[in-house]
Amino acid sequence: MLSASGLYCERDERVLFSRLDFDISAGRVLQIQGSNGSGKTTLLRILCGLNADYEGELRWEGKLINATVEHFRAGMFYLGHSPGINKALTPMQNLRWFCANRGFADDAAIIAALEEFGLSVYRDIPCFQMSAGQQRRVSLARLPLSGASLWILDEPFTALDRRAVADLEARIAEHASSGGAVILTTHHPLQLSCALEIINLDERGPQ
Amino acid sequence: MPQFQFDSLGDFLSMGGDAFFVWGAYAFFAVSMIWHIIQPGMQRRKVIRLVRARMQRDQQ
């Protein structure tokens, strides 16, 4: 699906990682581990195409990324630190725009997604009236809607209660088993029902 | 060879009454040119010192 070869990134006089090669294919979950400041977020932002300050090559389904940007973006979903939803709008409006960005309109699916994340009662309430955890769940509600095969999740478990964490873990495992792939970073000890590969940026060390 | 236009140094300095403007303009010109001669040299020394310090730090 997505493969990286010879990734090198330097930030503020420190080499975060160099000669980093890996690839991720359907059905696999990859966790990027490392202490704070080891470049986890930077690596994820490079993979999803937000950060261009790197050397090395990224390939999506065999072809160089900049040749298939459109296809890559349709098949990938990036969840960053910031929720990505506008606080002045309601969850419904936020998700409707998200779907329009992905090229479809499906209010029933949005309602179903909000239902799954226990937010149906908040459907038409502006997001600033909701707690951080609830806003996080609205942001996570985009996962089933995105229809993306590759999920790139940066600390997805922050501000979630125990039940929501377990629910998200199940969803990740289910996505992997149904032919998707997930790359994530988290400080939370993961209990996934499927295989988990780990890349630790500290142990690799910036050779 | 064109011959010198002014009778004396004093006449040259007075520049036909517009001394302030001509020499003012050339003064600004000279100051800028000198600045652009010195500044790269100082920058070079600063850069070399910076990089050498970094090299020492990397070697430890």
Next chain:
Amino acid sequence: MWQWLYRLGSPKLFYDMTTGFLPWLTIVTYFLLIVGLVWGLGFVPPDYQMGDNFRIAYIHIPMSVGAMGIYAMMACMAAMHMIWNIKLADLVARSCAALGATYCALSLVTGSLWGKPTWGTYWIWDARLTSMLILLFVFIAIMALRSAYDSENSGSKAASVLTLVGVVNLPIIHYSVVWWNTLHQGDSILGVSSQSANPPEVWSPAFFVGLGLIGFFFQALIRRTRNEILLHERRSQWVQQLLTSKQLQE
């Protein structure tokens, strides 16, 4: 076809090439400047109309032309940096900005100092002086934007984008200022003196000074770019080896 572009764009190649070439350029530049200026200041007969203050033209006109030329060069470098991602082009553009702003400011200062004896005021809203003023604003804006970013990479890219936006806008700004000028005043007086048929002995020192200033620009640009290269390539093997060698006395 791209290989030679990348090879040409390698900072090390630029550094090695200019090491030998720079002293000669400096000598030729100083020679041209000294000859041109002494000749223009001392040996050219005073102008029948303006007396001696037309000697300011010997630096005013090359400065104005130089400022616009430097911006054009900076725009080419910015384009090469944005399109082919050649880092050397950005290092050159970075050095161009400071020099361009100086040439621009000097053109304004000499223009206004020349304006006082000729028209009685330091500043006239003449089309070319106003366009030069706006060009100075754009130079300063580019330098301000470049330094506003913490990460050097983003700052360079942002400055390149602004340079390219500027290069599209500057001809339009110049045209609008020229039109605006005809709305309020007759044709610009400044233009008259430089287009009037100057006899060769008035014109030839300007040739020396003009070439000298172009030489001076490139000489200062190369020195600044070499510093930027050393700073940018500090981690690379050839810079560290160069710096440890004894003969580098500074």
Next chain:
Amino acid sequence: MNLSGSRQTLGTGASLAATLQRELLIILRSPGDIVNPLMFYVIAVSLFPLGGQADAEWLSGIAAGVIWVTALLAVMLSMESLFRSDYEDGSLEQLLLSPQPLYFHLLVKVLGHWLLTGLPLVLLTPVLAMMLALPGEAYWPLLLGLLLGTPTLNLIGAIGMALTVGLKRSGVLLAVLVLPLSIPVLVFGSGMVQTTLNGLPYTGLAAVLGALLVMTVSLAPLAIGAALRISVN
């Protein structure tokens, strides 16, 4: 809400409409972003008679210039609400990562922003022109000029905003970057009023302003897209 649940795929046009609707919704939800630039515009214009004299002769002479300069500054101030909130809450990243063509989405977003900040400014102008004792025949060229000029200023301001959205204190820097670039619009806009006062036709200048608008509409989104990718980097 169509509950039929059938999933329709949206063409680019429909998803652009969704972006426009979202932009209008966001700005309407925070009315300060609409009212504050207008208040600045009115207050700044009324400062001039207080600063100078109040006699009609002097005022009408500077009316066009005053209105155009304050309109320009008001547009700059209203730029803050364009990308800032999207940058902070992460939706800007989603926009950059969406498979949709960024060029048209940015164009729709800026023009949507213009609809709620630039257009009211144009509609408010006759009141201010009256305050500055502008002669009667100059109203229409002033309005037409602003109608053609403010979207161009919005787009140029959007370029500056996109370049500085990632920086901490970028208010003044935005002005330093953008004001030199908006000089042609200012010159031709207020020039339209001057030529009308001189009794000459202003249609030629309106054509030039229109040409500037078309050029900016076609080129600015490219610069905005590149600048946003840098700021989000």
